[in-house]
Amino acid sequence: MDLMFYIVSAVITIAVVMGVVLLHVAYITYFERKILGDMQDRMGPMEVGYHGLLQPIADGLKLFFKEDIIPSGANKIIFTAAPILVLVPALIGFAVIPFGRDSLTIGPFTFNPIITDINIGILYILAFASLGAYGVLLGGWASNSKYALLGGLRSAAQVISYELPLGLALVGPILLSESLSMVKMTEAQSGGALKWFILVQPIPFFIYVISAIAETNRLPFDLPEAESELVAGFFTEYSGMRFAFFFLAEYANMILTSCIATVVFLGGWHAPHPALEFIPPILWFLAKVYCFLFFYIWIRATLPRLRFDQLMGFCWKILLPVGLANILITSIVVYWLRS
Template sequence: MDIGIQILVIVFQIAVVLGGVLTHIAYLTLAERKILSDMQDRLGPMEVGPHGLLQPLADGLKLFFKEDIIPAGANKFIFSAAPILVLVPALIGFAVVPFGRDSLFLGDIEITPYIADINIGILYVLAFASIGAYGILLGGWASNSKYALLGGLRSAAQCISYELPLGLALVGPILLSESLSMKAMTEAQGGGFWHWFIVVQPVAFVIYMICAIAETNRLPFDLPEAESELVAGFFTEYSGMRFSLFFLAEYGNMILVSCIAVVAFLGGWQAPFSFLEFIPPIIWFLAKVYFLLFFYIWLRATVPRLRFDQLMAFCWKVMLPLALVNVLVTSIVKYIVS
């Protein structure tokens, strides 16, 4: 294949994935408001478009035209760089997610359902997820505001702590599939839902989900932006476009961790029964991701926020030992069985 066409294909893939992800982020905000309002017995956004369907568009336009305020005494360079440092890691992880099974062929040009299948896929995602903490920390520091600084510090502590059990929880699926590649991991779970890793790794799945919620700063772990204590945490001083970048990153991260959970535990694009395989794999993938996202929002409507010391104690005294034991048991069982 010509190198020019190859580059064109890659650019096309990136454009499709990014476009898809950004659309999903926009409508996830609407979905969240609608589901929350449903659970709280009210209507939610109804004004813009039928049933408020154009609300994300209106929100985006509003944020775009807002005045860009940089507080006095803020470090301008870091203040503007921080939202980008948060958003880029959130979007870059989608490069290794396998969304479907079959490549699309246009003549002899192959368009794969993933941007890249690198053999350390899951480590790649973890590596960039850990970079995301910088944006939050620096954004909080550069704002020159005590609420933002406290929010940033809390968030850094929380992110570093919950990264450990998150990574350890993923070791289970890695051991079982004997690969770090997300594509190989999906393929190892073929042939019915009883082959999915959630069946043999339920503890790891629960640990992963809890840590993922903590990593994305969602309720009940949204202490970095606890509004009753810290106004809005690390992005208190941000407004307009910069604020919306933080917002995009939060929802992008939600989708990303859901995608990884689907790949590592719920069989990726695999259908639960073989007679259901006529439904395209990408629809299975999306359905699983949507279910996890619904679960996220459901949780937000249900559980109250933890206290900060509870959060830390829970991570270090419960999650981390549990994740370590899970790794140990999985390796022993795997060794005996194979």
């Protein structure tokens, strides 16, 4: 009987997390259009609902009812599977993110603010993030179009390259917290903003933010879909629901990388000062995540796109050596402090 209650509450937790994440994904597109509009001195979406608040729902419905086109000469199986291969790794990472502190008990059911705490949490996210490249690569190949193929190849090269500095940037906080579990990493940063890893590890934080923007194919690193040269990159031939899947995956990845940055560098759900702990932890978590999301959009509105060789050179010649040097220094200091 206990097992049944456990399974039911786990299923409900998963459903709630997925629902909330997808809702945020939908509304991130709205915030992006509003913030971009504000930065460019225009209104953004205004027509659907109060100040355009229902715009994401209208967009979703439109994409859902659009005609599903598969180009002739495309490999049908891989063409249909590719959007799913992109979306699933983006959503599955949310399973190990601790959103808050307190679990909620209603009758026999206990709901935790995290789907599951596994002892390799952060590696689990990295493992599934590295699988996201397949969908992009295969989507580009299966479209039977040169722009899509070139976009796919570019994206795969970019994602594989920037995975390295991203992983290296996370090693510093892992060394400091002595754990790979997201919950233990959050706990290691309790006791106010001075304990957050961003203060001890500022350089990895910057490496992480830059690589995360590159990993999610956002401006100024959106070369896989550079409009002026590749039409729309790997999803040139996609339309309707499948196009929406790629779109959802990009925004879900943005939220996921923001959640990781919050947990690893900004103390997760901890308040910046013990006196502010009366505000629920989950609100602190949301506020920090939205700071990152705002930064993503701000960067998009500000910076021009990089050239491809600049992008690769920056990753291999600057980010990677700096990341390695940081690991060396951090591990020496940690060893020296502990012995």
